[in-house]
Structure formats: C-alpha cells, structure tokens
Amino acid sequence: MYRTWVILRHTFIEAVVQPIYSLLLGLGSAILVIFGLLPFFTLGEDTVMYKSVGLDVILLLVLITTLFATSKSVFEEIEDRTMLTLMSKPLKRWEVLLGKYLGIVAASLLAVIILGVVICLATWWRVPGDYMLSTRTIDDQELRKVLGFRMMHLSGLIAELVLKWLQIAVLAAVGVALSTRVSLVVNLPVVIFIYIAGNLTRFLYPLEGQGFAVKALAYAVTTVLPYLENFDLSGATLYKRIAIYQFAEDRSAVQLAAIWKYVAWAVGYAAVYIFFALTAGLWLFHNRELGGAEG
Numbered sequence: 001m002y003r004t005w006v007i008l009r010h011t012f013i014e015a016v017v018q019p020i021y022s023l024l025l026g027l028g029s030a031i032l033v034i035f036g037l038l039p040f041f042t043l044g045e046d047t048v049m050y051k052s053v054g055l056d057v058i059l060l061l062v063l064i065t066t067l068f069a070t071s072k073s074v075f076e077e078i079e080d081r082t083m084l085t086l087m088s089k090p091l092k093r094w095e096v097l098l099g100k101y102l103g104i105v106a107a108s109l110l111a112v113i114i115l116g117v118v119i120c121l122a123t124w125w126r127v128p129g130d131y132m133l134s135t136r137t138i139d140d141q142e143l144r145k146v147l148g149f150r151m152m153h154l155s156g157l158i159a160e161l162v163l164k165w166l167q168i169a170v171l172a173a174v175g176v177a178l179s180t181r182v183s184l185v186v187n188l189p190v191v192i193f194i195y196i197a198g199n200l201t202r203f204l205y206p207l208e209g210q211g212f213a214v215k216a217l218a219y220a221v222t223t224v225l226p227y228l229e230n231f232d233l234s235g236a237t238l239y240k241r242i243a244i245y246q247f248a249e250d251r252s253a254v255q256l257a258a259i260w261k262y263v264a265w266a267v268g269y270a271a272v273y274i275f276f277a278l279t280a281g282l283w284l285f286h287n288r289e290l291g292g293a294e295g
Contacts, residue, residue: 003095004098021065025065062115073100098278160233199229
C-alpha cells in the first residue's frame with residue numbers, strides 16, 4: 001500500500017497545481033459569493049433556492065476539474081510514455097490505477113470542501129435577511145430563531161455536499177476507466193452523457209405491468225449505468241425542514257439521523273459501483289499498450 005500511497009500523493013499534487021483547478025475554484029467561489037448576495041424573489045424560499053443552485057454549480061465545476069485531472073494523469077502519461085517509465089518500477093497495474101484514482105478523488109474532495117465552506121458561509125450570512133429576522137437585537141427568542149434556521153440549513157447542506165462528492169467519485173471512477181483508452185476530447189462528453197443518462201434512469205421505475213424483457217432491460221441499464229438518484233436527497237435536505245432546534249417537535253420535519261443513515265447507504269452503493277468501474281478500467285489497462293498510441 002505504500003507504493004499506492006506514493007502514487008496517490010503525486011497524483012493529488014499534480015491535480016491541484018493544474019491551472020484549471022485554481023481557475024475553476026476561483027470561478028466557483030466568485031459565483032457562490034455573487035449568488036449569495038442576490039435575491040431570488042421566491043417568497044421566503046430564497047435560501048433554499050440559493051443552496052440548490054449553489055450545489056449544482058459545485059457539482060458541475062468540480063466534475064469538470066476531476067475529468068481534466070483523469071486525462072492528465074492517465075491518458076497523457078500513457079501517450080507521452082511516462083507510464084512506461086513508471087511501470088518499469090516494481091509496480092502492479094492495479095496499484096497504479098488505484099493510486100491515480102484515489103489521488104484524483106482526494107483533489108476533488110479538497111475542491112468540494114473549499115467550495116462547501118464558501119456556500120456554507122454565504123448561507124449563514126443570508127439566512128436572517130431571507131427570513132426577515134435581525135441579528136442586531138436583544139430579543140433572545142429572535143436570536144434563537146436565527147440560529148435555528150442557520151443550523152437547519154447547514155445540517156442539510158453538509159449532507160448534500162457529501163452526496164455530491166460521492167456522485168463525483170462515482171463519475172471519476174468511470175472517467176479513470178475510460179482514460180486508460182481515450183483522451184479528454186472523448187472522455188468528457190462520454191462522462192457527461194453517462195451523468196445525464198444516470199439521472200434519467202430514475203424514470204424507468206416503477207415497472208408494474210411491464211413485460212419481462214422490459215424489466216430485464218431496465219435492471220441491466222441501472223446496473224451498468226450509475227443510478228444517480230441514490231445521491232439525490234434534496235427533497236429532504238433542501239426542501240423540507242430538519243428536526244433540530246425549534247423544529248425538533250415538528251412532526252413533518254425530517255430527522256437528522258435518517259438523513260445520515262441514507263448518506264451511509266449511499267456510501268455503500270458508491271463503493272460497490274466504484275469497484276465495478278475500476279475493475280473494468282483495470283481490464284482495459286491490462287490490455288493497453290503503454291508505449292504510446294496503440295497499434
């Protein structure tokens with residue numbers, strides 16, 4: 001595992017020093033700050049709308065950054081024969097692929113944390129204004145309301161950030177697997193297509209009344225493609241109240257423990273799919289000519 005750790009560390013550093021990494025993090029931070037200052041005119045749901053838009057911005061920018069890193073650290077190293085030099089060391093191909101993937105995912109985690117801190121601070125700042133509450137008051141009851149709204153929004157936001165990162169980690173595994181064969185020009189649109197198709201798979205169900213062939217096809221599609229609805233808990237984390245602080249006795253509120261139980265289940269699904277994708281990538285890597293272009 002030490003050799004995998006060395007590759008992980010090198011890949012992580014290589015990913016975060018890329019100009020596009022800093023550029024997209026800066027762009028994402030600026031977008032989140034600007035959106036945090038703007039009203040959304042949603043009649044009391046401005047904070048909810050801001051979080052929804054902000055999370056989509058984070059997902060898009062970090063995913064693009066991650067896919068650039070996969071192409072740089074895998075495909076380009078094969079094409080410029082750096083991978084051939086690396087494999088001349090006492091390394092196994094699975095160690096190289098796993099180290100590359102973990103380094104890329106670690107870089108994406110850092111990006112999600114940085115942008116997550118920005119969106120959390122912006123959410124914390126805008127909550128009083130969105131709910132027409134004041135923090136410059138001596139009324140303890142109003143201050144408790146402000147704190148309750150802030151903690152409710154942040155607790156759901158943190159869970160959503162974890163789910164977004166898991167979604168990126170799954171798509172990164174697909175990107176790493178593809179990058180053993182194709183360049184960024186092919187990799188990026190294919191992963192984006194898989195992302196779109198993975199979000200559309202939720203509409204395949206329910207299958208009551210359908211024939212065996214349709215059900216078999218639906219299950220095959222949702223097995224091969226990532227079932228990305230598993231990483232979408234926005235109905236509970238963004239659009240419903242969470243049972244903490246003044247909402248603890250609200251029977252319609254979602255329990256925080258239930259949210260994190262679902263997140264734990266999503267971690268398990270992500271781990272299984274990542275294993276599946278990296279196994280396919282390892283098979284492609286084993287049959288790949290490392291001296292440059294195949295042929």
